[in-house]
Amino acid sequence: MNRFARVTLLVGLSCFSFSCKSKDAPPVAHRATKPFTPPDAATASTISGTITFSGGIPSPQKIEMSQDPACGSTINLDPSLIVNNGDLANVFVYVKEGLEDFSFTPPARPVTIAQKDCRYEPHIAAAMVDQTVEFDNEDDTTHNVHMMPREIRQWNESQMPGAAPIEKKFDRPEIMIPVKCNQHPWMRMNLSVVPHPFFAVTGKDGKFSIAGLPPGTYTIAAVHERLGEHDTKVTVSPRESKIVDFHFKSTP
């Protein structure tokens, strides 16, 4: 075989091997092997705070639901940016770093996401890895649940009125996964899947509280679907209640 043929064969085999590379989803993230033991009351700490917003607040958009009479006539406003006297609602707050060495058992009770009056309730939800998430259709119309993650396989299922809940479990973490309904394009929410139970979602008062943490140093992240993410490092001592506030500004 001459030199040209050898080089061509080598290049061809290389291209072939690259093209045959598996395009499946990335492998499941490394799981820690040390089971988490909840700290006792003498040592457990709490991180809490308030999330505020400053800057121009656009008027909340009114959602037009007339394309499906079954959605009712209640006036609904866009929930993607809710600010009450400077307090920011619907911010997902969680421990981003500091718990990697532990494994956690998800609770048996499911996280329930209701489709009611053609809205998702809650608008921001979270579940643990391998915890059951239930989608209930409480309306007299068909919805379809279309989940669009980056790390795990996308899925889309329709749900007739009165149908059994759609139950799903997710085996890898991902933050702020968009979920929408293709029947009713205003229906959107975000679901976060985390490997531990230390997370919270702010209410209308902008407040969050994460309790039961062992003493240590953590990175706390606050994520808003439109305003992005803010992180901060926090060190808590035994039985300490630390206040950590976040501040978001309007995007240009």
Next chain:
Amino acid sequence: MAGKLSAGQCQRCKEPILRSSLTTPYNKAHHYYAVFTAFATFLVIIAGALVTSNDAGLAVPDWPTSFHTFRMPRMVGGVLYEHGHRMLAGFTILLTLGITIYTLAVDRRGWMKKLAIAGLGTILVQAVLGGITVLNLLPPAVSTAHALVGQTFFCIAVAIAILTGRKYTGEVEKTAVDRRRPSLIALTLLSVFVLYVQLILGGMFRHKGLSWEPHVFNAAAVAIVLTWTSVRVLSYYSALESLRRPAILMLGLLMAQLCLGFISFLTKVVWGTNAVQPLPMMVWSTVAHVAMGALLLATAVVLAIQAWRQVPVLQEQAVRTGTKAVTA
């Protein structure tokens, strides 16, 4: 332009008749059927654009059934657009089957029969692409291919409608030799090419596979090439009505399309980034932009066909004697 001639004998007539593969007797019903099919196809393109603009592509998550049945579902919300699009498309497939059979039966032109069969094949591929994109949750490349094949079929339907018309079933009446470079046929083919590129870039943007910049930048190339082509026709071939009309139409559609593109950009990209749902102005501007794009592409294809029919390219041939002979 002389076609291949063959003589035949009419059994009932007393004189022989000449048959040409480039001509066929005009059939009014056939022509009107073809026009109706092209119009129905245009409506399907509008319906498809409404599906995407209303974010209803997965409102019916299964195919070819709808919610695991062939019965009509409740036509509300996204289902109205998605299932409505499927119903119109199904009706158009039946129309296409009919026009194919009709063409095979009445049209004597061999190439026309092939065109009709190609149209039927194209729309069947289009139907399958529509199913594949739904079942795979709208991958941008497949959804864009669905848009591309749909508009290709529309061009075929328009071509059949034009070429079954009274003016096009007989011999070509008038021609003009093309002495310029690039030739008119080359310019018309380039026009079709840049429009296809624009369609791909626009489709990938609409289906979230690409950002808006390539589509907007390529619009400049489209504007230059289409204007060049139209100006060439109007400057040198304005006496040929069958070229002049599509050239003027193409210029007019181009200007309208550029305006619609600008409005779509404003409503969708600039103002609509945080829209809670597809807003009416966003929907109608983008749907009109898609529909106008289909008309523009079909017009460019018709112009290319006319250029091929009526403006042969002047070529120089070196003959064996060594002297150059100029032939048309």
